Amino acid sequence: MNNSVVGAAAQLITSTAGQRKQPAAEPYFSGAxxxxxxxxxxxxxxxxxxxxxxxxxxxxxxxxxxxxxxxxxxxxxxxxxxxxxxxxxxxxxxxxxxxxxxxxxxxxxxxxxxxxxxxxxxxxxxxxxxxxxxxxxxxxxxxxxxxxxxxxxxxxxxxxxxxxxxxxxxxxxxxxxxxxxxxxxxxxxxxxxxxxxxxxxxxxxxxxxxxxxxxxxxxxxxxxxxxxxxxxxxxxxxxxxxxxxxxxxxxxxxxxxxxxxxxxxxxxxxxxxxxxxxxxxxxxxxxxxxxxxxxxxxxxxxxxxxxxxxxxxxxxxxxxxxxxxxxxxxxxxxxDGLCVQNHVDIARWQASLSDGEFPVRGGVRLDARQQRRRDAMTQLMCNMSLRDYAALQDIPEGPGSLADYERNGLVRVNGDAVSITPEGRFVLHHLWGDSSPRHRWDGVW
Ligand code: SF4
Missing domain, CATH: 3.80.30.20 (tm_1862 like domain)
Structure with a gap:
């Protein structure tokens, strides 16, 4: 990727930063x-x-x-x-x-x-x-x-x-x-x-x-x-x-x-x-x-x-x-579509186990549609292409949507198939580099 593409990619990431899910502060499932x-x-x-x-x-x-x-x-x-x-x-x-x-x-x-x-x-x-x-x-x-x-x-x-x-x-x-x-x-x-x-x-x-x-x-x-x-x-x-x-x-x-x-x-x-x-x-x-x-x-x-x-x-x-x-x-x-995280605090994790309770601090449950979307995202991230484009079509239009990525040359849509372009691979690594499981489990971009 040449320097002008790097500059354009940085601009794109900055322009979508407000709309994207922020990197989650650990622990991932905080609050209720x-x-x-x-x-x-x-x-x-x-x-x-x-x-x-x-x-x-x-x-x-x-x-x-x-x-x-x-x-x-x-x-x-x-x-x-x-x-x-x-x-x-x-x-x-x-x-x-x-x-x-x-x-x-x-x-x-x-x-x-x-x-x-x-x-x-x-x-x-x-x-x-x-x-x-x-x-x-x-x-x-x-x-x-x-x-x-x-x-x-x-x-x-x-x-x-x-x-x-x-x-x-x-x-x-x-x-x-x-x-x-x-x-x-x-x-x-x-x-x-x-x-x-x-x-x-x-x-x-x-x-x-x-x-x-x-x-x-x-x-x-x-x-x-x-x-x-x-x-x-x-x-x-x-x-x-x-x-x-x-x-x-x-x-x-x-x-x-x-x-x-x-x-x-x-x-x-x-x-x-x-x-x-x-x-x-x-x-x-x-x-x-x-x-x-x-x-x-x-x-x-x-x-x-x-x-x-x-x-x-x-x-x-x-x-x-x-x-x-x-x-x-x-x-x-x-x-089965349920993702949970254990207590982060070691003493709390140990205390739950001593009380005979699973030491779960929170989690998310995906319905069938969200699970399909997550599977589609994972397939795209791993193999750079996907045949189940329909699984991603319900992601709302806007910055960070599939249509937005297509407009910016990060993905290519061809009929039912979607693939990540060479430029997209550099930029999406950064956009999807958020290690929060919530980011991945929700199947959001
Ligand atoms: S970066 Fe790795 S080695 Fe360093 S304190 Fe954290 S867990 Fe330990």
């Missing part, structure tokens, strides 16, 4: 919600017992040794192993309560452990976590089994243990490799350390090594991001997830420490993403969905080439996993 723990219990008990249909499972571990200034995750700083043990006790209780209603040992095709810093757990705690999953769910041999990790804590022994416990993918949370940008967000990962950790992960037998890159961080420029992409390419990651970053100090107080004047402008952010996409594509990576780059031959690239790539709260997947069971504070679950 018509959906509560009784609805979740009912959805769980409606799950078919002994089904062979695979599900997705997400486990949230909200603990970090320190807080990065840019952090926008639900986590806490903790140095007491006993606190994490008590959290695992509650997690075990939640797994038991959920599977008592939905059925034990449901097959799982996608398991993800996120946080926080999951590899902050001790080896004993990681072994316990894996055993808890094995007791309650049945991982299929072809399941994606992944864990987020801080490279600074990933020792060779820990990586071997993770591979031995059945993890196949390790997702290193890196954000940016430039030392100045890292310093500005309170991180310091030397290039030598990261190279060692990637080599150790391969040596340990972890099949897929993934990393993330954020654009829009303080101090980033096209020069720094091109350098970061070059360094990332030298690491030969299998997958790279790329996210837009916005400073949201009203929701995350520690972000006040980031100077707002050091933040890239909207036009800069689009140019940064442009540089990342160009860098990975020209090195032979396949652009998957709106925000990931993978090596050719990756199952995600294959799924996209056959228009069967899917996405859920965990991320892109080649597996059909409509049901998502989330465990832990702030975790999201989705069953």
């Amino acid at each position: 919600s018509a959906v509560g723990s009784a609805d979740y219990a009912e959805a769980l008990s409606r799950q078919p017992r002994h089904t062979a249909v695979p599900a997705a499972v997400y486990l949230h571990l909200p603990f970090c040794p320190s807080r990065c200034l840019s952090c926008d995750h639900n986590t806490s700083v903790n140095h007491d192993p006993a606190t994490i043990d008590r959290y695992l006790d509650a997690l075990e209780r939640e797994l038991s309560m959920v599977t008592a209603l939905s059925g034990m040992r449901r097959p799982v095709a996608q398991l993800h452990v996120g946080g926080g810093t999951p590899n902050y757990l001790s080896e004993r705690q990681l072994v316990r976590l894996a055993a808890l999953v094995d007791t309650h769910f049945a991982l299929r041999p072809d399941a994606e089994v992944s864990l987020e990790a801080n490279p600074a804590r990933a020792t060779p022994g820990q990586l071997e243990l993770l591979a031995g416990l059945g993890f196949k993918t390790i997702h290193f949370e890196l954000r940016d490799l430039n030392p100045v940008v890292q310093r500005s967000i309170g991180r310091a990962h030397s290039g030598a350390m990261i190279r060692d950790v990637f080599a150790n992960a391969r040596e340990a037998g972890l099949r897929t090594i993934a990393m993330d890159l954020l654009y829009g961080l303080p101090g980033q420029s096209q020069a720094t991001i091109r350098q970061t992409v070059a360094e990332a390419l030298a690491l030969q990651p299998d997958r790279v997830a790329c996210y837009a970053y916005s400073r949201r100090a009203e929701s995350f107080q520690h972000q006040r420490a980031i100077d707002p004047d050091s933040m890239p402008s909207l036009g800069d952010k689009l140019a940064l993403f442009n540089a990342i996409a160009e860098g990975f594509e020209s090195a032979g990576y396949v652009w998957v969905g709106l925000d990931s780059f993978v090596r050719p031959g990756d199952p995600l690239a294959l799924a996209q080439s056959e228009s069967r790539l899917r996405r859920n709260w965990i991320g892109y997947t080649q597996h059909e996993t409509r049901d998502l069971f989330g465990f832990g504070s702030s975790a999201i679950s989705e069953l």
